[in-house]
Amino acid sequence: MSLTEEERSKIYGRSGKENGNFGNRWNDEQKINMRQKMKMFFETHESYRTGKTNTELFGEEISSKISMILSEVASARTGEKNPFYGKHHTEKTKETLRAINKGKKPVNTKKIKIGDSILLRG
Secondary structure (H helix, E strand, O other), X not given: OOOOHHHHHHHHOOXXXXXXXXXXXXXXXXXXXXXXXXXXXXHHOHHHOOOOOHHHHHOHHHXXXXXXXXXXXXXXXXXXXXXXXXXXXXXXXXXXXXXXXXOOOOOOOEEXXXXXEEEEEO
């Protein structure tokens, strides 16, 4: 059974003072504890490790369904539907991004061996 967005919001969504966790703030000890728990979770669960494809993790059938869903979601964010449409980064943001990426090799860099030397080509 699939719920509409309004039904789901009515059943599960309690915003503001109706939310049981409204106004609660985590102290530093709670934040550190949760950070450690999440780190352990991602280290021990196979599906969250990097370097594996959806096909390797879930099989061909589920992988193709995931790909279709992701494609539909991405196609709904094109042009004017994209939240960043018509906006531009400020010069300050551009400088920050340049500083972060300075010295990093592009992900599509390929090693080429000529004789005894290895060259990187982007």
